[in-house]
Amino acid sequence: MSLFSRFFKPAQAEVLPPMEALFEERGLPLDLPELEPFKADFEHLHADERVRWADAVAELHRRQWPFPPAWIDAQFEVILEVVPTWRAEREQRFYRPAFDGLSKRVRVKNEVMPEAWLALWDVSANDVMDRALDHLEANSKHKPFVRMASGVYASAFGDGLDAARLLLPDLWCNLFPGQNTFVAAPCENRLLVAPQVLLPKLVEAIGQCLSAPTGPRVQAVILQYVNQKLLPANLQDPHPIAQPQRDLRQNDLMEAYRAQEEDLDAALGQPTPLSLLRTNQGRSLSMALWVEGSPVLLPECDTIGFVAKSGQPLGVYFRQTLPRIPELKGTPVDIWGPRRQRYEGFPTREQLNRLESFASPEQMAQIFKGNNASAPQAPRPTAPSFAQSTSAMLGNSSPVPAHLRGQSLGMQNAEQES
Numbered sequence: 001m002s003l004f005s006r007f008f009k010p011a012q013a014e015v016l017p018p019m020e021a022l023f024e025e026r027g028l029p030l031d032l033p034e035l036e037p038f039k040a041d042f043e044h045l046h047a048d049e050r051v052r053w054a055d056a057v058a059e060l061h062r063r064q065w066p067f068p069p070a071w072i073d074a075q076f077e078v079i080l081e082v083v084p085t086w087r088a089e090r091e092q093r094f095y096r097p098a099f100d101g102l103s104k105r106v107r108v109k110n111e112v113m114p115e116a117w118l119a120l121w122d123v124s125a126n127d128v129m130d131r132a133l134d135h136l137e138a139n140s141k142h143k144p145f146v147r148m149a150s151g152v153y154a155s156a157f158g159d160g161l162d163a164a165r166l167l168l169p170d171l172w173c174n175l176f177p178g179q180n181t182f183v184a185a186p187c188e189n190r191l192l193v194a195p196q197v198l199l200p201k202l203v204e205a206i207g208q209c210l211s212a213p214t215g216p217r218v219q220a221v222i223l224q225y226v227n228q229k230l231l232p233a234n235l236q237d238p239h240p241i242a243q244p245q246r247d248l249r250q251n252d253l254m255e256a257y258r259a260q261e262e263d264l265d266a267a268l269g270q271p272t273p274l275s276l277l278r279t280n281q282g283r284s285l286s287m288a289l290w291v292e293g294s295p296v297l298l299p300e301c302d303t304i305g306f307v308a309k310s311g312q313p314l315g316v317y318f319r320q321t322l323p324r325i326p327e328l329k330g331t332p333v334d335i336w337g338p339r340r341q342r343y344e345g346f347p348t349r350e351q352l353n354r355l356e357s358f359a360s361p362e363q364m365a366q367i368f369k370g371n372n373a374s375a376p377q378a379p380r381p382t383a384p385s386f387a388q389s390t391s392a393m394l395g396n397s398s399p400v401p402a403h404l405r406g407q408s409l410g411m412q413n414a415e416q417e418s
Helices: 002-007 019-026 033-042 047-063 085-091 116-121 125-138 162-167 196-211 242-261 319-324 361-371 413-417
Strands: 078-084 096-099 102-108 181-187 190-195 217-226 229-232 274-279 284-291 296-299 303-307 313-318 340-343 357-359 382-386
Touching (some): 019 047, 033 047, 047 116, 078 085, 078 217, 078 242, 085 242, 102 125, 116 125, 125 162, 162 181, 162 190, 181 196, 196 242
Parallel strands (some): 274 382, 284 303
Antiparallel strands (some): 078 102, 217 229, 303 313
């Protein structure tokens, strides 16, 4: 018997940490009134589940987020929403990626579900999301899309979750049988659907929705339904909607950067203003304005306009060539959303000459003059169209994308005529 007892030892009883000890470790009071409906469930949890449960309570208490309704009630109220991924990252509630630049979250009535709720409910994220998708589908039945005068179809669900119907392609993928289907969700309460022949009208509808929004912005970029998948529409030149699609993508990015500025630590430096420039070739390029005098937080962009401390424009250069100045080393900024780099110092004239020029100081001054800007720190979001000036042909080794090589702002037509 002694030999076999070595191999068949009885399982030791699991040590279950009491609630009092777990709360004391986390500095939590035991008399949280919102916790009463969940305390009975605590007694049935294993040791690791109790730790996860206590961590969830601590997170809700620390963030001052509400405790959930009981799962027996909440299971009938959960529903999915779709939001920009940068917004999901910013608000730090539970989310999962859905499409390029978009994520899905769970709502219970008017409250977005924190991940901590899952521990208190003792249910898995997949179970909750499946149930939320079922409810979204049930709420979408017998509510057809409305055909606008342009021929574009618009959603009419009336619950503020229209963008979430991107997750239900069966609702809209057959509106134009035999044709490529394109969709956009510029606002939470608007989903637009169009065939390829109506893409110009779809762009107009997106612009109208963004110019007079009736709900929070989601994403302007056009999506295409291909092989049962929803992807950003791959519209390349010379497609007439190629440039509008680039404009929409850049405006989505600028919207994220504008929101991000509100959460940046002022002690790190100044966020560089971001604007759009348009050439006479119809291309829009993003430009960050780097003003000498303090550390800057530089976003991802096409070009950088440098301004001396005196306010003198020093020229616009392609951002991809910035590594040619190794003396200026950027450090990543730890923040949600699109990336930024923090730079100290300011390039000298010699260092700027190493970069690939997009506009000379004189041409940059014309940008400010054309914008009627009172100060170079505040250009308008979109600059006027500029004529192309002569520029040296770039070699194949250039780090600048091929479709941007050789482009320059030049002088405004009005200025040349005068």
